[in-house]
Amino acid sequence: MTTPPLAARLDGLLFFPVTAYGPDGALDTDVFRAHVRGGIDAGAAAVFACCGTGEFHALTPEEYGACVFAAVTEAAGRVPVVAGTGYGTALAVRYARAAEEAGADGLLAMPPYLVVPGQEGLRAHYTALADSTGLDVIVYQRDNAVLAPATVAELARHPRIAGLKDGVGDLDLMQRIVSAVRTAEPGREFLYFNGLPTAELTCLAYRGIGVGLYSSAAFCFAPEIAVAFHRAFDGGDDATVRRLIDGFYRPLVELRNKGRGYAVSLVKAGVRLRGLDVGEVRPPLSEPDGAHIEELSALMEHGRALLA
Numbered sequence: 001m002t003t004p005p006l007a008a009r010l011d012g013l014l015f016f017p018v019t020a021y022g023p024d025g026a027l028d029t030d031v032f033r034a035h036v037r038g039g040i041d042a043g044a045a046a047v048f049a050c051c052g053t054g055e056f057h058a059l060t061p062e063e064y065g066a067c068v069f070a071a072v073t074e075a076a077g078r079v080p081v082v083a084g085t086g087y088g089t090a091l092a093v094r095y096a097r098a099a100e101e102a103g104a105d106g107l108l109a110m111p112p113y114l115v116v117p118g119q120e121g122l123r124a125h126y127t128a129l130a131d132s133t134g135l136d137v138i139v140y141q142r143d144n145a146v147l148a149p150a151t152v153a154e155l156a157r158h159p160r161i162a163g164l165k166d167g168v169g170d171l172d173l174m175q176r177i178v179s180a181v182r183t184a185e186p187g188r189e190f191l192y193f194n195g196l197p198t199a200e201l202t203c204l205a206y207r208g209i210g211v212g213l214y215s216s217a218a219f220c221f222a223p224e225i226a227v228a229f230h231r232a233f234d235g236g237d238d239a240t241v242r243r244l245i246d247g248f249y250r251p252l253v254e255l256r257n258k259g260r261g262y263a264v265s266l267v268k269a270g271v272r273l274r275g276l277d278v279g280e281v282r283p284p285l286s287e288p289d290g291a292h293i294e295e296l297s298a299l300m301e302h303g304r305a306l307l308a
Contacts, residue, residue, distance in 0.1 A: 006106040006136035007162045007189050009080045012045025013230050014193070014215045016053040018268045019067060021279030027063045029070040031278055035220075035271065036074045042223035044079060047071050051084035051108050053217055053264055058282040065098045072103035082138065086110035089125050093132040106136040108165065111145035119151045130160040140195060142167030149173075149180035156181045156190050163191025165215070169202065175209045197263040198256060200229055200249045204241065207233075217263065218252065221270025225303045248303035255295055261285040262292075269293045273300065 017039060020031035036047055049071035050056045050064050059067065068083045075081050083099035085092045085107050096107055109129055117125065122145055130137045137160055141147050146168055147155075155161045166174055174192070181190050191213060194206040199214035206214070212234075219226035225248060232240035256262045265281045266288050272278060273296065280287050288296075 005162070006080060006082070006138075007191050009105070010046050010082075010163075010191060010213065013043055013219055013226060014046050014048060014213065015039040015044035015219050016048045016051050016215055016217060017071070018220055018264075018271055018278050019050065019054045019059065020276075021282070023279070025279070025282070027059075027066060028279065029066055031276065032067060033070050033074045035276055035278060036071050038276070039219065039223065040075060040079055042219070043227050044219065046080045046082060047075055048082045048084070048108055048215065049104075051082075052110065053220065053267055054084065055264060055282060055285070056084040056086060056110065058285075061094065061098060064095060065102055068099050068104055069102040080105035082106040082108050084108050084110055085129070087113040089128050092125070092129050096129060096133045096135065096137075100133055100135050104135060106138065106162065107133065108138050108140055110140045111143050114144075116144045119148050122147060123151050123154060126155055126161065127158060130158050133160070136160050136162040138163045138165055138191065138193070140165045140167060142195070146173075147177070149176040152177045153180040153184035156185050156188055163193065165193040165195035166211070167195040167197075169196050171205060171209060174206070174211065178210055198249055198253045200226075200233075201245060201253055203233055204238065217267050218249070218270075220267050221274050222248075222300055222303055224307060225300075228307050244303070244306060247306045248299065251299055252296075255292060255299065258292055259288055262288060266292070266296060270296055270300065273297050 017035050020028040022028040050067050071081045081104050083104040085095040126139050141164055152164055192211040194211055194214035196202055203214055216226045229244045256266055265285050268281055269288050
């Protein structure tokens, strides 16, 4: 039986697991698999391994391969596994091939390292990456990789570039991108994701321009809240969406904004609060302030109470 293309399989809550480390700081694939298993059992529609929340930047190539393989093994075909890739073109290709060898179903292409390229350089980078692999590629737009609508329309012509994840938050730009691709490639099934940190806060705005998929960091540590939010959002229950935004997601964003790197380290602290010891973040990230972890614990409890 032929596996459907990635675009046909990404529909639902997208789970970006943290990467687990043991007490000695080494990769702990057993705990990572438990984390992945818990997310799939809670209702994840896909696993995005070794991406931003998974500290892609902190992993050696060997750890990366082991981690992606662990996610693929644990998913066992129940949901697709998408692996992060990044840095310069040569390394991005190397990671892409490692992900393909580990059995991943697709790639999330994070911005190139350090440099601020022009549109032609970005087009060449993502095209070379897609040319190097049999996996579908989702381009992650953020930081130093902000794409013009014409560039995205050109990339959308590539048979293995399946979509764009937006981490910029410029709705005017996103509307022009959606329009440009729709005009240049009518009928093309091209995926768009809201990839802002704590994307639930902006889901209603993105839905207005036709972007319904989003990544959920909160799913890592508050799956029942994330599932309830997604069910309400997908079902048009905007009253529940707004209640959870007001009572949980907005306070979560305000807490996240209190420290650098909290989009990763605070999520990891939340997973530990749930009882799974995934270890601390690796430098150059640092752990959240103890008082902020206490605030997170109280907010998680309050969020669960909102579901009643």
